[in-house]
Amino acid sequence: MSVILKAIRLCYDFRLPASTRTSLAINYYNIFHKNISTAVDLPQTMASEKILPNIFQFVDKNINSYKSLLKEAVAIPSVSCDVKYRDDCVRMVKWMQDKLKEVGATTELRDVGFQTIDGKEVKLPPVLIGTLGNDKKKNTICVYGHLDVQPALKSDGWLTEPFELVERDNKLYGRGSTDDKGPVLGWLHAINAYKGVGVELPVNLKFVFECMEESGSEGLDALLIEQLKPAGFFNDVDYVCISDNYWLGTTKPCITYGLRGISYYFLEVECAKMDLHxxxxxxxxxxxxxxxxxxxxxxxxxxxxxLITDIYKSVAPLTESEKSLYTNIDFDPEAYRKSIEAPKLAHNGVKEQLLMHRWRYPSLSLHGIEGAAFQPGAKTVIPGKVIGKFSIRLVPNQEPEEVEKLVFEYINKKWAERGSPNKMRITAQSGRAWTENPDHPHYQAAARATKLIYQTDPDMSREGGSIPVTITLQEASGRNVLLLPMGAGDDMAHSQNEKINVRNYIEGIKLFAAYLYEVSKLPK
Amino acid sequence: MSVILKAIRLCYDFRLPASTRTSLAINYYNIFHKNISTAVDLPQTMASEKILPNIFQFVDKNINSYKSLLKEAVAIPSVSCDVKYRDDCVRMVKWMQDKLKEVGATTELRDVGFQTIDGKEVKLPPVLIGTLGNDKKKNTICVYGHLDVQPALKSDGWLTEPFELVERDNKLYGRGSTDDKGPVLGWLHAINAYKGVGVELPVNLKFVFECMEESGSEGLDALLIEQLKPAGFFNDVDYVCISDNYWLGTTKPCITYGLRGISYYFLEVECAKMDLHxxxxxxxxxxxxxxxxxxxxxxxxxxxxxLITDIYKSVAPLTESEKSLYTNIDFDPEAYRKSIEAPKLAHNGVKEQLLMHRWRYPSLSLHGIEGAAFQPGAKTVIPGKVIGKFSIRLVPNQEPEEVEKLVFEYINKKWAERGSPNKMRITAQSGRAWTENPDHPHYQAAARATKLIYQTDPDMSREGGSIPVTITLQEASGRNVLLLPMGAGDDMAHSQNEKINVRNYIEGIKLFAAYLYEVSKLPK
Structure with missing residues (x-):
């Protein structure tokens, strides 16, 4: 690492003012560009144009406004899994619509119908669709993000109010800060930064922002496949970009080319029509x-x-070349263990095994039981009906239908062995795993942008989580889809005390701006 | 059954007016008293005094006021297990204090200190202590009841608002209607009825009404044993009566001489400091x-x-004479099964086996898990810390300390076999089983009162539930303790749609009045 790179990092560590950081960054940019000798190919026009350095400078000058806009967004408790927050979800979508309008996008709210909860029809929040620019000479990027969040209560163990963005130790704490309000706003800020330095946006953009991602993206697939695609929404899309995931660790950026799928099970047993004493x-x-x-x-x-019979049978075999990939990934098992304070990691904490079991092998988690006592204290109930929740993260080449069949057969067999007179029923919701080719020019463009911001080649990584819309967007557009994370691996999405580092948020805005620039240079 | 008895029952079935019921009851009372030829001995003075017939008439005239007072009590959501209702618990105690004052009792609210919840000290609701009458010639009865209730939400599956008393099909639905606000008010109405007919109460009364029964009666034992007993509160008590349980079935009354104890376990496992995605x-x-x-x-x-090693070892052996008792108890397994819509009962639904496993054998129930996902929908969490809740109902001669030791040893052994690196911890709260001698004159007096109201000899029964204060009151007073149920076996205490039958509520008031009368005739 050069002295200047070190200096930039230290700027963050010692909380130096933005102006110092920017001038160091521009210095670095110039040096870096002149002495380029890496695997990443930088566009030759950039240095003379000075577009990106100006944008970076603009971004560093506007940090406070970026924080206050995120504060506004976090303050709307757009919890999608609980209908009592449904109005907040709608409010959140409209709030974001206004922001897109302000940067000049044409927008529309698409009605995606109803969901059924306890036999009642409940209206889904609309999906926000937007278009910015229609220049046939430019590449068009379709950007997806979500505006809803997981539930959060201070009493769950939050140190601050979950729906109030609080800065501490250069971290912005709040539900949705990293998943996914921070990244969604990142796109907005990047667009604004081009405007701010008086440069035309080098690409056309299409937006798909939904508010049901944390609850199975209900209604979205039908909208994308049955309405937007036939109406030609994806016809001019060249690339698809999603920022709804995280770095693997806390220091090294990555670009993500694979996700596990999920097969979620509801296992219901009933012994009586009501709870009993x-x-x-x-x-x-x-x-x-x-x-x-x-x-x-x-x-x-x-x-x-x-333990489900034959569950590993269809998992893609591990080749020697794939195996070697895991060795070079920047991942520190001990830091990972410490960050969650686990007594011991699985697979004896061996790095390659951990990565493979996160990314390329299925895992089964037991989530909880609906209908049983869950409160603190000593409730003396015999629950009449209980629904066990578990899920399997799916990997290439596991087909959801095949996995569901294996699970159903196994459970039915175990149930017959049990010989209980009670009623048992199992149902499932599934989405398959996704992978892309990380050697695609789109990935290389994102890698150049990342290197420019973070001064290191990003890891090409996969993720253990599932974002089913990734596959839908791949199918609907027929284009290369890329996952470009903004947050860090310890951001605690879905958990208590979710945060985004100030550094990741601000550099993430620059990353998105650089990504738009790099993609603009790709052939149409 | 005589024609008149049938007529009285039909009055209820066909909802005849109270006046018709009362005159039939008085007719019956006269006939019954003249032709007495049963095991139950009726006091010879009663017919000439006509006190009870007058009281029954008074009660039948005041049904609406009894219902509206119960409605008031049910409307106070005095849920003791959830601190957010703590003010309502205090309000409930004060409401009842006012009612006792109105009938002339001297009362006081006794502070019982604090409970610790999540490391915080929370003030316990006060215990209401009362005294009515101090005539050395009269017997003194100590009456216990509780004013708190189990939690209830309409969304749990209630057909009506749980904290709004609703009458339907001669049943009064509402949380606490049968457990235990109805019975507590029953005492009040019985006292009032004596006043209403201008007759002096034939006994002295002492009241202990608490508001933490559903949450382990925290603070009560210390108050009774360490404060009230040394201060002489129990010195003049001759008998103790608790109405906080139910008939075995739905038609035949019973008097209860035994309860199971309980040993409640909190089994905690932690794999991480927070919930994980x-x-x-x-x-x-x-x-x-x-x-x-x-x-x-x-x-x-x-x-x-x-399956816990040696758990059945100390259970009192079943003698032939005890075994024969179960045959004569009025209990219909099929009606019991149907009332809860269970596919099949345990022990092949054999009556004697079911009764024994409810009363004289321990049972283990798995109640639920704290810290895991419990909401509807597909939450994809790996809980960081979970607390499993289970309990064992204890029976004679199981000592709580011995049972806890067996459970701890068994769990520790199974945990060692598991070989998990996670942290495990188990804690317990226990109270022993209780039995009395049902041949005691106190029980015979209650049996006479019951027969007078329901025209049948009550079953002398035990119960599967636990009311730890029963043992404490037995120890504190050194006197015979009796459980006199008001509600029916299908009242669904602790469950959704808790109710008390109008018949049980109104005849229960008469029963309490008759019980006070019968006990007044017992030797001091």
Whole structure:
């Protein structure tokens, strides 16, 4: 690492003012560009144009406004899984629509119908569709993001109010800060920065921002495949970019070319039409909880090996060349372990094994039980009906239908062995795994942009999580899809005390601006 | 059954007016008293005094006011397990204090200190202590009841608002209607009825009404044993009566001489300091849920047999004479099964086996898991820390300390076999079983009162539930303790749609009045 690179990092560590950071960055940019001798190919026009250095300078001058806009967005509790926040979801979508309008996009809110909750029809929040620019000479990028968040209560163990963005130690804490309001605003700020330095946006943009991602993206697939695609929305799209994931660790950026799928199960056992008093009924009924715990106990062993017959059979075989890839990935198992304070990691904490079990092998997690006692204290209930929740993260080449069949057969077999007189029912919701070719020019363009911002070649990585819309967008557009993370691996999306580092947020805005620039140089 | 008895029952079935019922009851009372030829001995003075017939008439005239007072009490959501209702608990206690004052009792609210919740000290609701009458010639009865309720939400599956008393089909639906606000008000109405007919109460009364029964009666034992007993509160108490349980079935009254105890366990497993995203972390951690489900799966088999080593060893052996008792109890397994819509009962639905497993054998129930996903929908969390809840109903001669030791040893052994690197911890709260001698004159007095109201000898029964204060009151007073149920076996205490039958509520008031009368005739 050069002295200047070190200096830039230290600027962050010692909280030096933005102006110092910017001038160091521009210095670095010039030096870097003159002495280029890396695997990444930088466009020759950039140095003379000075567009990106000016944009970076603009971004560093506007940090406070970026923080306050994120604060506004986080303050809207757009929790999609709980209908009592449905109005907030709609408010969030409209808030973002106004922001897109302000940068000149044409927008529309698309009605995607209803969802059924407890037998009632509940209106889904609309999907925000936008278009900015229509220049036939430019490449067109379709950007996807989501405006909804996971539930969060201070009493869950948050140190601050979850829906109030709070800065501490150069981190911005708040629900949605990293998943996915920060990245969505990142696109907005990047567009604004081009405007701010008086440069025309080098690409056309199309936006798909939904507010149901954390709840299965209900209604979105139908909109994309059955309405937007036939109407030609994707006809001029050249590339698709999603920023809804995280670096692998906390220091090195990455670009993501693979996601696991998910097969989520609802395993229901009923022993009575209502909950029963355990004193009055205990000893006289076949308890549903006992049956459910038995079934849930048959799914996975203590080391995480899935016990469902033939479940590993269709998993893509590990080649020697793939195996070698994991060795070079920047991933520190001990830092990962410490960040979650786990007593011990699986697979004896061996780096390559951990990465493979995160990315290329399926995993099964037991999430919880609906209908049983969950409150603190000593509730003495015999639940009448309980629904166990578990899911399997799917990998290439596992087909959801095949996995569901194996799970159903296995559960039915175990249920027959149990011989309980109770009622059992299992249902599933699934989405397949996704991978792209990381050697595609689109990935190389994103890698150049990343190197420009973070002064290091990004890792080409996969992720353990699932973003089903990735596959839908790939199918709907027929184009290369890329996942460009903004946040860091310890951002605690879905968990208590979710945050985004100030550095990731601000450099992320520059990264998005640079990415738009790099993609503009790709052939149409 | 005589024609008149049938007529009285039909009055209820066909909703005849109270006046018709009362005159039939008085007719019956006269006939019954003249032709007495049963095991139950009626006091010879009653017919000439006509006190009870007058009281019954008074009660039948005041049904609407009894209902509206119960409506008031149910409307106060005095949920003791959730601190957000703590003010309502205090309000409920004060409401009842006012009612006791109105009938002439001297009352006081006793501070019982604090409870610790999540490391915070929370003030407990006060215990309401009352005294009515101080005539040395009269017997003194100590009456216990509780003013708190189990939690209830309409969304749990209630057909009406849980905290709004609603009458339908001669049933009063509402949380606390039968457990235990209805019975507590029953005492009040019985006292009022004596006043209403201008007759002096034949006994002295002492009241202990608490508001933490559903949450382990925190603070009550210390108050009774360390404060009230040394201060002489129990010195003049001759008998103790608790109405906080139910008939065995739906038609035949009973008096209860035994309760199971309870040993409640909190089984905690921790794999990380926070909840984790199952996509990002699945496959890399030893999941706490998987360990907990394993441990919970080792506790009981599908037929309800407890698997904990030696757990049945100290259970009182079944004698031939005890065995024969169960044959004569009025209990219909098929009606019981239908009332909860269970596919099949345990022990092949054999009556004697069911009664024994409710009353004289321990049972183990798995109640739920704190810290795991419990909401509807597909939450993809790996819980960081989970607490499994289960309990064992204890029976004579199981000592709580001995049972806890067996459970701890068993769980520790299974945990060692599991070999998980996670942290496991188990804690317990326990109270022992209770039995009294049902041949005691106190029980015979209650049996006479019951027969007078319901025209049938009550079953002398035990219960599967636990009311730990029963033992404390037995110890504190050194007197015979009796459980006199008001509600029916299908009242669904602790469950959705809790109710009390109008018949049980109104006849229960008469029963309490008759019980006070009968006990007044017992020797001091």
């Amino acid at each position: 355990s004193g009055v009924y205990g000893g006289t009924v076949h308890e549903a909880m006992s049956d459910l715990i038995y079934l849930m106990g048959q799914l996975v062993d203590k080391d995480g090996k899935i | 199952s996509g990002v972390y699945g496959g890399t951690v030893h999941e706490a849920m998987s360990d907990l489900i394993y441990l919970m799966g080792q506790l009981v088999d599908k037929d309800g047999k407890i």
